[in-house]
Amino acid sequence: MRFSGNSKTSPRCDMAPLILLAMLLLAGCDRNPNGQAPRPTPEVSTVTIAPQKVLLSTELSGRTSAFRIAEIRPRVNGLIEKRLFAEGSNVKAGQILYQIDIAPFEAAFNNATAALAEAQAKLPATRSRAERYKNLLRHSALSQQDYDDAASSLNQLLANINSLQASVETARINLGYTKVTAPISGRIGKSSVTDGAIVTAYQATALAAIQQLDPIYVDVPQSTAEMLRIKTRLKQGLVDPEGKDHNKVSLIQEDGTPYPLEGTLQFSDVSVDPTTGSVIVRLVFPNPDGEILPGMFVKAIIKEGVNNQAILLSQQGVSRDSKGNPFALIVNAENKVERRDLILDRAIGNDWLVTSGLAPGDRVIVEGLQMLRPGTQVKATPFTETKTGRNQTADSGVQTSGRHEGGR
Incomplete structure (x- = not known):
């Protein structure tokens, strides 16, 4: 076995353990005692x-109602000769809506007038006889009984004339009632009768109904708890009233669009509905174009005041x-x-x-x-x-x- 002549270790090999140790020490310094890296500040x-x-302001939901409603009913018995309006149109107060057959009422008026004229024609002679009998009675030329009979005839004739005058007035009124007129201005609905129908005085079924739509009411319920909270805020000075515009209210229609005209707060009801614990707040809005119809569902925005x-x-x-x-x-x-x-x-x-x-x-x-x-x-x-x-x-x-x- 042969060995190399140079037995020294390479310098590159000697540095490797030192580099590894330094990296481990640096990694240990970057960790907290629990061994987790620190989170950045949120x-x-x-x-x-x-x-x-x-x-x-408070937003309350409610429904609209007509300002005034008049149900049209006849005041005399008779036959409808003509309907004189278009259903769904606007009518004016005093406008003729129905014409009832006038002939029998004209005859009754003429008869009453003639009877009154006949009685009035007898009055001068009867009065003259009573005065003449009175003078004769002073001179004892006539018995008391004759004078009493003459005076009684005069009084009876005068009473009859008063009765006939009342009959003439009644006949005149009934003659006027043959023209069924509109008591208020507004929009009239459908007619329940047609030409030729027989009607009776003050019948249960109305001939038609007129609703005044300008202005129009909006009735919204408000809980008594919210009403008391508003009063408390005002008493404590947390809310200041809005001055002369404090009673102004706004309206949002069924389709969500704001109504262009402002209304006013008219009154709050004095009785509480025990089933809902609320009172009815009535608002009045101008409705010159008839955009708002009775029975529509709307939202009212009522101003409470200003919180400064x-x-x-x-x-x-x-x-x-x-x-x-x-x-x-x-x-x-x-x-x-x-x-x-x-x-x-x-x-x-x-x-x-x-x-x-x-x-x-x-x-x-x-x-x-x-x-x-x-x-x-x-x-x-x-x-x-x-x-x-x-x-x-x-x-x-x-x-x-x-x-x-x-x-x-």
């Missing part, structure tokens, strides 16, 4: 809470725990995450109106909420709203609502 986006002036120190928080900054209670995560002065339980009043656009839980100057986390826990050190940057950021926040499970919270 980055979050925040909004700083600042009070602002907000007009508070309202705290609004974007809905994407509100989370809910397993019980559904709302809370927000804020960044405190030490740049650590802190939980704040919230009391929400209502949704205003894309924001929540916060009643309790936040104060001016708080930095609320609105992005980067995933996997955050109270006490976590974070790096906070101001939030810049972008469509992408909003969509990502919505996907993270933040709940939104358009209704009143009324508490936590």
Whole structure:
């Protein structure tokens, strides 16, 4: 067996163990005592809470109803000669709607007039005889009985004339009732009778109905709890009335489009419905073009007043725990995450109106909420709203609502 003449080890081979040892030492320095690599500081986006002036309003659903409704009924018996209106058209007060056969009523009027004229023709002679008998009685030229008979005949004739005058007036009124007129202006519906129908005075079935649509009523139910909350806010000075426009209300139609004209709050009912715990609030809206019809489902926006120190928080900054209670995560002065339980009043656009839980100057986390826990050190940057950021926040499970919270 032969050996090489150079028995020294190669320098490259001597350095390999040293390099391996240095790499192991560096790797050990990069790990924490638990053997895990340190996590980077989470980055979050925040909004700083600042009070602002907000007009508070309540959205209530209800239905419309006609301002006035008049059911048309005949006042005399007779035969309908002619219907004088178009169904579904607008009619004016005093317009003739139906013509009842006039002939029998003209005859009755003429008969009453003739009877009155006959009685009035007898009056001068009867009165003259009574006065003459009275003079004769003074001179004892006539018995008392004869004078009493003459005076009684005069009084009887006068009473008969009064009765006949009343009969003439009744016949005249009935003659006028043959023209069935509209008591109010408005839109008339379908007719329940046709030409040639026999009708009776004040019958149960209406001939037609007229509805006045301008203005028009909107009746909306409001819970007594919400009504009391509004009164409490006003008493505590949390809400200031809106001045002369405080009673102005807006309307949203069935298709979701806003009604262009404003209405007014007329009154709130004085009795509470025991089944629903609500009262009816009646609103009045102008309806010159007849766009709103009775029975339509609408939403009314009633102004409550102005909150001059309202705290609004974007809905994407509100989370809910397993019980559904709302809370927000804020960044405190030490740049650590802190939980704040919230009391929400209502949704205003894309924001929540916060009643309790936040104060001016708080930095609320609105992005980067995933996997955050109270006490976590974070790096906070101001939030810049972008469509992408909003969509990502919505996907993270933040709940939104358009209704009143009324508490936590």
